[in-house]
Amino acid sequence: MQYLITAYDGTDERALDRRLAVREEHLRQVDKRFKEGEHLYGGALLDDEGKMIGSIMVVDYPTRDELDKWLLVEPYVVGNVWQKLIYRFSK
Numbered sequence: 316m317q318y319l320i321t322a323y324d325g326t327d328e329r330a331l332d333r334r335l336a337v338r339e340e341h342l343r344q345v346d347k348r349f350k351e352g353e354h355l356y357g358g359a360l361l362d363d364e365g366k367m368i369g370s371i372m373v374v375d376y377p378t379r380d381e382l383d384k385w386l387l388v389e390p391y392v393v394g395n396v397w398q399k400l401i402y403r404f405s406k
Contacts, residue, residue: 316375317355317405318382322397323369330396334367337394344390348374353385370397379404 324330348354357372370391376382382402391397 316377316379318374318376319403319405320372320374321360321369321401322371322391323360323399324367324396325398330368330398331366333394334391334396337390337396341390344388348385 324334345354345357353374353376355373355375357370359367360369360371362368374382374385376385386392386400389397
């Protein structure tokens with residue numbers, strides 16, 4: 316099942332620092348999931364000044380449980396970068 320995920324970073328003054336601290340690990344995991352066919356598309360959400368404020372991605376997991384398992388180890392979740400996640404799915 317494909318999921319469209321919109322994830323918004325925190326808005327506190329340390330939000331960008333948290334994102335940058337785990338960004339390389341996030342990108343390594345995205346590359347791995349892309350090769351496995353789980354990550355189909357993604358990119359950063361930017362504000363009007365071009366600052367990263369979130370992410371948007373399309374992922375493919377057989378079940379919501381599998382999606383949730385990924386989120387348990389996703390660096391932007393573990394690193395408290397993403398503060399609000401919105402899921403939409405397509406069967």
